[in-house]
C-alpha cells in the first residue's frame with residue numbers, strides 16, 4: 498500500500514506549523530512530542546502506521562475553522578480523526594499532515610424529544626447518544642459493533658451501519674442535520690430538526706465522505722422510540738448453505754427483522770470462548786434473528802421464522818426468554834471481532850456487500866480461496882443486508898503473511914463485485930480498498946466523484962491518499978476538451 502510521498506518542504510516547517518496552530522489552540526491542544534504523537538499513528542487498520550506531523554485537538558467550531566484556514570494558507574494536509582476505530586485506514590495519519598482530533602467535542606448539546614432528535618458534538622460516542630436518551634424510552638438506531646468507542650462524527654464520515662440497520666437504515670437515514678467546516682474555514686449548517694431539507698442533498702453527500710470534503714463539528718440525529726418488545730431467535734444450521742438459504746427465505750417471506758446476523762463455525766467458537774453467550778458449538782452456521790414491535794406481532798413473526806428455519810434444516814432453535822438472554826445472544830456477535838483477535842495474532846477484517854441470493858456461492862468460493870492462500874478465515878456478517886465481514890487470520894511476524902492476507906482480501910472484494918455487489922458495506926474505502934476502486938468504477942465515474950471533491954477542497958488538502966487511487970489536480974478535471982473546434986453542448990451558456 499503506497500501513500501503520497503511526504504513533502505520535504507512541509508516536513509522542514511514542522512515547528513512553524515505547530516506554532517501557528519498553538520496560536521489557535523493554546524495549551525495542551527497541540528502535540529508535537531514523538532512519544533505523544535505515537536498514540537495517533539494508526540486506526541483500527543493496525544497493519545499500517547504513520548506518525549503525524551503534528552496533532553491538534555481543538556474544542557470549538559471556531560478553532561476548527563481557524564485550524565483549517567491556517568492549514569490551507571500554509572498548504573498543509575489535514576486528516577480528521579474521531580475515535581480512530583476505522584477498519585479501512587481512513588484516519589491513518591500523513592507524515593506531512595496535521596492530524597485533527599475531534600475527541601474534545603464530547604457533549605450532547607440538546608435532546609429534543611418533541612422533535613425526536615438530539616444535537617450532539619462529533620466526538621460523542623455512538624452508544625453515548627442512546628445512553629443520553631434511554632431514560633425516556635428512546636434510542637439512536639444505527640449500532641456499529643464498535644459503538645462503545647466510535648464517534649458519531651466518524652459514523653457520519655463512514656456512513657456506518659450495524660446489526661439494526663437492516664430495518665432502521667444506516668447513518669445516512671438517521672442524520673437530520675450537520676454543521677461542517679470546509680478547508681477554507683467556512684462554517685456551513687445543513688438541514689436541522691426537520692425532515693427533507695430543500696436544495697441539493699448535501700447531508701447525503703457529506704455522509705460517507707470519509708473526511709475528504711469537510712470536518713463535521715455537530716450532528717443532529719433522529720431518535721426512535723424503543724420497540725415495546727424485542728426478542729432474538731438463535732438458529733443453528735449444519736451448513737453455511739442452509740443458513741444462507743434461511744436468510745433468503747426470511748427476507749423473501751416479507752419479514753424485515755430488527756437484525757439478521759450470521760456467524761460461521763470459527764467465529765461461533767471464538768465468540769463462545771470469549772463471552773459465553775450460550776451458542777451451540779456443534780453447528781456450522783449460526784443465525785441470530787431479532788424481531789421487534791408490539792408483542793403480538795413479535796410472537797407471530799417468531800412462529801413464522803421458526804417454521805422457515807425448520808424447513809431449511811435448522812438443528813437448533815432457541816428464542817430469548819428474557820431481556821438478559823437477548824442481550825447475551827447479541828453479546829457474542831458484538832464481541833466477535835475481539836474474540837477472533839484472541840485466536841490469531843492478527844486478523845484482517847474485510848467488508849463487502851453482495852446480493853443476498855449469492856451468499857451460499859460466495860461463502861463456498863471464499864473457502865476455496867482460504868485453501869489457496871493458506872490462511873484461515875472466520876465469517877461474521879450482516880446477513881440480512883448481504884454485508885460480509887470475512888476476518889482473515891494471519892501473523893504479521895511471519896514474513897509474507899500480511900501480503901498473503903492482503904491478496905486474499907483483495908480476491909474477496911473482487912468476488913463481491915463479480916457477483917453484482919460492491920467493494921464496501923459500511924467500513925468505507927480509506928486506504929484499504931483505494932486501489933480496488935477501479936474494479937468497481939470506470940475512469941469517468943471516478944473523475945466525476947473527484948470533481949465533487951474539487952468543489953469542496955480544490956487544493957486536495959483534506960485526507961489525501963484515501964478513497965481515490967489517483968488524485969487528479971482539480972484544474973485537470975475541470976478542463977474542457979474541444980475536439981476539432983467543436984465544443985460539447987454548444988447550446989449551453991458558458992460563464
Ligand SMILES: Cc1cc2nc3c(=O)[nH]c(=O)nc-3n(C[C@H](O)[C@H](O)[C@H](O)COP(=O)(O)OP(=O)(O)OC[C@H]3O[C@@H](n4cnc5c(N)ncnc54)[C@H](O)[C@@H]3O)c2cc1C
Nearest residue numbers: 579580581582583587642648650651654657658708713923
Ligand atoms: C471492533 C470493531 C467493530 C466495528 N464494527 C463496525 C460495525 O458494525 N459497523 C460499522 O459500520 N463499522 C464498524 N467498525 C468500524 C468503525 O468503528 C466505524 O467506521 C466508525 O464509524 C469509525 O468511527 P471513529 O470515530 O472511530 O472514526 P475514525 O476511525 O477516527 O475515522 C474514520 C473516518 O472518518 C473521518 N472522520 C472522523 N471524524 C470526522 C469528523 N468529525 N469530520 C469529518 N471526518 C471525520 C476520518 O478522517 C476517517 O476517514 C468497527 C470497528 C471496530 C474496531
